[in-house]
Amino acid sequence: MTNSYTKAAFGIVVTSPEADLLRRVIGAIELVGDVKIGPEALEAHFHGMGEDFAALFPRTPESPFDGLLDLFPDENFPALDFEIEFGEADANGRVALFFSGEQFGVETAAKLIQRCARSALPFGFEWASDCDRLRAGEFGGGYVVISATDTDYGHTSPLLDRAIARMIDEGADGYVLSKRDGEHGLSFWNNEDGFGRLARATVFSVAEAGSFDIPLADDHPEWMEMPAPLRI
Template sequence: MSNSYTKAAFGLAVAAAEADLLRRVVAAIEMIGDADIGLDAIEAHYATIGADFAALFPRTELSPFDGLLELFPDQNYPMLDFDIDIGEPDAEGQVVIFLSGEQFGVETAANLLQRCARSALPFGFEWAADHDRLRADEFGGGYVVITEADIEYGSTRRMLDRALDRARDEGADGFVLALQHAEYGLSFWNDTTGYDRLVLARVFSGAEAADFDVPLMDDQPDWLAMPAPLRL
């Protein structure tokens, strides 16, 4: 018999009001996970939980805490797959919270922080895949970047694959359509303003570049391969 693990441990500082909200969220999750708690007790608890909670996690007709289920990848098992330690406010009203676990719910943690720790965003954390035997492909990890609008997941497997792709093909990171102007230098195509700054450029895959109907210009634009990301 062997065991695999998804491990993470990190802390972040949030506003005192957010820390208070997190305490109520954790208590509500523990309540809905208790099969012995009746609907009357759940309704009574919800009535005291606060308007900020109700706004973030809207109730349904069936249960006041159904909105919490959106935090979980499997809504049939609403449980926190990590420990969360919430400190006390400092002189500036900041509270350090610490999340950790050996079977860490990466997606649940990301959803929870996006909803309840807005003052700390953008924020990110790393996780590790581990195994108690030296078995092939059982080790790795990844990261999560959380913003108010999005949650981005990355894995070491994908990062390794991309690095190998770059070793085999200089166009692995895509292409931009560049136009050389005698006075203004290079500009790059985007679908909104046409040729503009590089930061606004549309990045094409190889297939998209091959099929793109290049706009007619006085000068002929060229396809340029995007460079690999900076290496730290």
């Protein structure tokens, strides 16, 4: 028998009202997970949660705490897979929190931070996966980057595959279509607006570049390989 783990440990600093909200959210999750708590007790508790909680986790006609269930991969098992330690508020009303766990709910933590710790955004954390036996495929890790409107997940497996691909093919990161302007320098094609900034450029695979109908321009557009990401 083997045991696999998803581990994470990181700190984040939030405002005092956000820390208070997180304490109430944790208490509500524990309450919902208690099978001994009846509907009347849940209703009574919900009325004391505050308007900020009700706005972030809206109730349904069936249950006042159904809004919490979206935090969890399995709505039938609403439980935090990590611990949150709360520090004391400093002179500026900021509170340091420490998240940690050995079966860490990465998605749940990301959603919780996005909703309840908006002053800290954008924010990200890393996680690791391992096993108590040395088995192939059991070790890796990843990261989460959280903004007010989006969450981006990354894993070491595709990063490793892409790094190997770069050793074989310099064009592994794709191609962009560029044209040169005497006044503004290089500009790059994107499928929505035409030529513009590199940050908005459409990245093409080898096959897509080969079949793309190159638009007419004052300077003949040329394909450029996307560089590998900069490394520290």
